[in-house]
Amino acid sequence: MSEHAIEFLRGWIGEKVHCQSSQARIDKQAETLAKECAAEAAEVGIPLEDIQEEVGDIKELIASRLEEAAEADEQQQASSKAAE
Numbered sequence: 001m002s003e004h005a006i007e008f009l010r011g012w013i014g015e016k017v018h019c020q021s022s023q024a025r026i027d028k029q030a031e032t033l034a035k036e037c038a039a040e041a042a043e044v045g046i047p048l049e050d051i052q053e054e055v056g057d058i059k060e061l062i063a064s065r066l067e068e069a070a071e072a073d074e075q076q077q078a079s080s081k082a083a084e
Helices: 003-016 023-043 048-055 058-083
Strands: none
Touching: 003 023, 003 048, 003 058, 023 048, 023 058, 048 058
């Protein structure tokens, strides 16, 4: 994958992928975000194939990032409660 495609995907995920609370919401949000990412990548001249060649299924990647964000949020909330 080109450096341009990598930079686009990293920036896009950082901007769009935020914590979700349930697995059902994560799956739905990942599907929506994957479609949005593909459309925005195409607008800037990055074929979806270039991204998928490097990372595989972008929906799965986004879902993974959403799950990580949810876990981090849960840990932060638990730490805050423990500190009280």
